[in-house]
Amino acid sequence: MGDEALLELDGLEVTLGGRPVLRGLTGRLDGRVVGLLGPNGAGKTTLLATLLGFYRPSAGTARLLGLDVRERGAEIRARLGYMPETDAFVAGLSAVRFVRRMAELSGLPARAALERAHEVLFWVGLGEARYRSLDTYSLGMKQLAKLAQAIVHGPQVLLLDEPTNGLDPSARQRMLRLIREIAASGVRVVVSSHLLRDVEAVSDQVIVLREGRVATIADLAAEASSDRRFLELETRGGDAAAFLADLAGLGCEVAELANRRAKIVLPEGVESRRLWALAEERGLQLRRLTVARNSLEHLFLKAMEETRAGL
Amino acid sequence: MPVYDRRYRAWSGERAPRPRAAATIARHSLAGIFASRLTLVLFVAACLPFLVFGALIWVAHNLDLLSMLEVTNPDGLRAALEGNLFFWFMVWQSGFAFLLVSFAGPGLVAPDLVHGALPLYLARPIRRRDYVAGKLAALVAMLSAVTWVPGLILVLLQGSLAGDGWFLRHLRLPFAVFVGFWVWILPLALAALAVSAWIRWRPLATAALFGLFVIGGGFGAVINESLDTRWGRLTMFGELVQAIWSQLLGGVEFFGREWPENPLPAPVNWLAIAILCAVALAALHRKIRAHEVVR
Structure with missing residues (x-):
């Protein structure tokens, strides 16, 4: 700075x-x-x-x-x-x-x-x-x-x-x-x-x-030096909105993308295997779960989501 | 900086705290004007009448030469020259000034607008009025060099050759030449800048200037003829200015008749010129902006 x-x-x-x-x-x-x-x-x-x-x-x-x-x-x-x-x-x-x-x-x-x-x-x-x-x-x-x-x-x-x-x-x-x-x-x-x-x-x-x-x-x-973990996932079937709400309930930061994709930040103490369990509970498939390297894209999309929600 | 050292280094040398923007813009604009060969040729041609009129004045006061030329009434010749010479010099030079402005004026503002350079000027410590003043100064400087400057030199020449208190008896003359030319070159320059700001294609801008002054004059003449009035002169810029010159010079005769014939009232002439200047300034005010706001 x-x-x-x-x-x-x-x-x-x-x-x-x-x-x-x-x-x-x-x-x-x-x-x-x-x-x-x-x-x-x-x-x-x-x-x-x-x-x-x-x-x-x-x-x-x-x-x-x-x-x-x-x-x-x-x-x-x-x-x-x-x-x-x-x-x-x-x-x-x-x-x-x-x-x-x-x-x-x-x-x-x-x-x-x-x-x-x-x-x-x-x-x-x-x-x-x-x-x-x-x-x-x-x-x-x-x-x-x-x-x-x-x-x-x-x-x-x-x-x-x-x-x-x-x-x-x-x-x-x-x-x-x-x-x-x-x-x-x-x-x-x-x-x-x-x-x-x-x-x-x-x-x-x-x-x-x-x-x-x-x-x-x-x-x-x-942001880059923080210990936060960025993940990108894609779901199929089931109630995706409820699943994302569950993730938010876990303390994840969630940015919903198009085509049932989303970017999330896992908080401390939450492991990725918890996502699989939640997906099973909601009856949906996790088709993709990758580490998202582009933190700015995540920040940007999240900001867009939050502003849209606030409008 | 050594040629092998390619690191970025910020300028750390001298910088004027308040750049003389108008002067810089005027200097660069003048360089641009005289980069055109056509303008340069026109400018040189516009200087020639000064030599001719100067020679006329010199001949009129050269008794030996007059006697050689068998001029029987040199005093009458001198009186005739004194009265109308400066008026006709103004008429002649105003034509050259118009041609110079028509060719040089459209190239002043348009190149900055065509590719959006204006924000680069105005992103510096420069105000819009500095920009306009700089461009205007370039035109006015060029026009001054062929109008009131040689005009005043002719007056001085006449005064020095005539002697015998001539200058004191004709104090009105330098004032008339100076003010009279400004009444011509200022609206002309402002109109040229305004046209250049609105019409970015140079040939079209030149045509528009001709249209404004030449077709405007023709339109006024048609109005005068068809409606049997003199108010058509309001669109005849040249006539308006000549009427003002005649007033400033204390009246001009052409073949024994008042010139220009049947002019509009003097305040109307001045008002019409002022309105033309105001319209040109308003057009510039609207166009000389870093960003246009689309409503």
């Missing part, structure tokens, strides 16, 4: 076009790399845009590095680097001119901005293509150019919106490696994505949004 709170949300609400998009977000995030998760339309991009000052909160507050987004927007933006989800470049410019312009707009002197643009383009892997027009770049190259402009001025916090969107596997791995390296240098990072694996690969804390609300905030590092 980082030294100071990266992000503090206190009843944050944002209304766009008369429609509430963020509904009372509350929580404190102090991870080095924070994953911002949620299904499409959950409010991830709106939250990032609000932190950047693009949208004004209709109620509540948000603080980034202790600075109120309402009152100290310019100060916050001076400390930020932002990589948007969608295409974002100036038509007709080469990568080096584009990144240089962004560096100058962040306050770097013109000469230093040019040097720094070359440096970061080499670092992200676009050194050989830096004089090419951005219009001719592939999707993966455009993502890297967006990352380059976001880090060119040495921000303290990096907001990355779907950084691996549309990338092939090798480009995706490269992007994740770059993010890890940036975080290792001391930059705080917020990664918004709907790809659980990508978020899990780089984050040490996650906030899950669903329909504009906080579904859960979890410390991934702590």
Whole structure:
């Protein structure tokens, strides 16, 4: 975890076009790399845009590095680097001119901005293509150019919106490696994505949004190091709902999946053989019982379930 | 950083606490404008009338040359030049300014909007007004170089050659040239930026600007003719501005008649220009945003 709170949300609400998009977000995030998760339309991009000052909160507050987004927007933006989800470049410019312009707009002197643009383009892997027009770049190259402009001025916090969107596997791995390296240098990072694996690969804390609300905030590092046991099971026949209720009664955390599948966390003192006994009592077959390694997926699905139940 | 060292290193050098965003945007925009060969050629062409008008002023005050040319009434020639020369210089340069804006203006905002670069600008300590001011400054700087700057130099040339307290007797002239050109270039630049923000395809944006000013003028002329009125001039931007110039210069004659003929009342001319500026600003305010909100 980082030294100071990266992000503090206190009843944050944002209304766009008369429609509430963020509904009372509350929580404190102090991870080095924070994953911002949620299904499409959950409010991830709106939250990032609000932190950047693009949208004004209709109620509540948000603080980034202790600075109120309402009152100290310019100060916050001076400390930020932002990589948007969608295409974002100036038509007709080469990568080096584009990144240089962004560096100058962040306050770097013109000469230093040019040097720094070359440096970061080499670092992200676009050194050989830096004089090419951005219009001719592939999707993966455009993502890297967006990352380059976001880090060119040495921000303290990096907001990355779907950084691996549309990338092939090798480009995706490269992007994740770059993010890890940036975080290792001391930059705080917020990664918004709907790809659980990508978020899990780089984050040490996650906030899950669903329909504009906080579904859960979890410390991934702590989850990974805990002694909890994650299992995935699949049933056939019998009363599956009652079986899952029995498991919950045993103290298991249960997240129901589609097609009679479920993910559970066994509490201390409960052995897996107890599940077989319960299944027999309920007259159903356990067709599959495997150790689920993806704890983030479990957290996510559980959060989705709980929020759905609470709605 | 050594080329073999590929670790990420954050920038730790100098950074202005409050970047001069508008100036930076203006500088980059000007570089972009003059990267176009066509705009550069137009700009050079727009500088030529200054030389021609300067030569006219010099000839009018060169008694030896006038006698060689057998000009019998040099005082009359000078008086004629004094009265209308600056008005016609303004008319001539306004045409060049319009052409320059038509070619350079649409390329200013649209490239930032086509591929969503605006959020990258506004994610930095830059306000929307800094962005617009920067783009506007680029256009206005280019237009100033072919309008009021050479205009004032001509006034100074005329004053220095005429001597004998001419400048003090014509203090109204530099004011008229300065204000008159601004009345032309400011709405023109604002309209070009607004069109560039709304129409992202450059040729169409250029056509739209022509449409706004040229077809608007034609439409006004048709209204005037068909309804036997003068209020069609409200859509004739050029006529409105020429009426203001004439007022600023204390009246202009063309072949012994007032020019422009039968103008609208002066406050109406000023109001129409102000409304055009306000509409352009409102269009920019609506379009220059990091994110559009779909209702």
